[in-house]
Amino acid sequence: KQEVTQIPAALSVPEGENLVLNCSFTDSAIYNLQWFRQDPGKGLTSLLLIQSSQREQTSGRLNASLDKSSGRSTLYIAASQPGDSATYLCAPYSGSARQLTFGSGTQLTVLP
Amino acid sequence: ETGVTQSPTHLIKTRGQQVTLRCSSQSGHNTVSWYQQALGQGPQFIFQYYREEENGRGNFPPRFSGLQFPNYSSELNVNALELDDSALYLCASSPGGRSSYNEQFFGPGTRLTVL
Numbered sequence: 001k002q003e004v005t006q007i008p009a010a011l012s013v014p015e016g017e018n019l020v021l022n023c024s025f026t027d028s029a030i031y032n033l034q035w036f037r038q039d040p041g042k043g044l045t046s047l048l049l050i051q052s053s054q055r056e057q058t059s060g061r062l063n064a065s066l067d068k069s070s071g072r073s074t075l076y077i078a079a080s081q082p083g084d085s086a087t088y089l090c091a092p093y094s095g096s097a098r099q100l101t102f103g104s105g106t107q108l109t110v111l112p
Numbered sequence: 113e114t115g116v117t118q119s120p121t122h123l124i125k126t127r128g129q130q131v132t133l134r135c136s137s138q139s140g141h142n143t144v145s146w147y148q149q150a151l152g153q154g155p156q157f158i159f160q161y162y163r164e165e166e167n168g169r170g171n172f173p174p175r176f177s178g179l180q181f182p183n184y185s186s187e188l189n190v191n192a193l194e195l196d197d198s199a200l201y202l203c204a205s206s207p208g209g210r211s212s213y214n215e216q217f218f219g220p221g222t223r224l225t226v227l
Binding site for chain 2: 004032034036041042043044045046049089091093097098099100101102103104105
């Protein structure tokens, strides 16, 4: 059974800082991994998708890396802004189980 | 291109009742998955539908059931509601097939409160 852990659970940083969010998973037999953003009480917004054959993916100020063999992914956010404040969730996709498995997320607060 | 939509936005039921939640998938997507998100936790997989058939199921009891229609929209039905069913229910669609490598796109969710 896949288990996902995200560290830290919460993070508060001043505006402009670069930061790294960590995700680890126990079963490396994944098809891909997605990073999502969730604002309070809202649905999930997909940020990045990394296929299992890829090492990293970039979108604007976001960069995600994947080390499938060690069961780790990181999300790097450059030059953080108050609008980045949200909960960030990582979710590896298991094709055999047809599901994304989520961690509890990292709650990010960027202070102006 | 219309994204994933869900209805209703909010719903209040009492214990023992039944509820139906609805999801319209993004245009061109034939796979729909449902997730339950309790407060303060990550979403938990309920089941996935591909071309009107259940294609995978998480650890949820049979009183959680679903349907997918020919236009790929979907319903989640929950019978005999319990207090612990109070959660945000999320629907996600993707353009892939049975073993989808594709990105999943989520709707805004339905907030269910069971009293």
